[in-house]
Amino acid sequence: QKEVEQDPGPLSVPEGAIVSLNCTYSNSAFQYFMWYRQYSRKGPELLMYTYSSGNKEDGRFTAQVDKSSKYISLFIRDSQPSDSATYLCAMSSTGGFKTIFGAGTRLFVKA
């Protein structure tokens, strides 16, 4: 079993839709949760991060962490064609040194 599971998609939605992206994990030591966006032929860029459980909002993006269920989500409101990319969840623990990534979900937002 992988430490981090993420549905690779692809996920196709119309412009303006609310997008929900999710990951599950098995390591209860993870405390730092991140979402990266990766455009084709580019490196990942950090979108949002949260520490422990709770919600965090930044513009059209909301990140949620439920540590009791080992489940994290990223919501994108009013999705735009420019949001079309691969979204990677990532996690780390404060006692460790490495970041564990999910496989990434490919998102297509159609105009």
Add this chain to the structure above:
Amino acid sequence: ETGVTQSPTHLIKTRGQQVTLRCSSQSGHNTVSWYQQALGQGPQFIFQYYREEENGRGNFPPRFSGLQFPNYSSELNVNALELDDSALYLCASSFTDSPTDTQYFGPGTRLTVL
């Protein structure tokens, strides 16, 4: 742009050869991490260097090695290339070696092993 650059952009090698990939971190970033991203997968941690010393390694064999230099540049060396080494290789730099510190990724080097 993150300020992290990698060279070359693309590389084609044959099985058994050796390859060196290069990364230039953001100025002031003392930590560089290297990742392997196979097609359709997320990045997998190879190793991390902090102030020119390796301080963490993922599940990669010893033929994957690295160096970090005082001028914020670093190298990933892979010996005895195998077909499965074909992937996008990413470097990421950060100020400290804490896993909670923001990592800034370069655009990657795409390696093809024939």
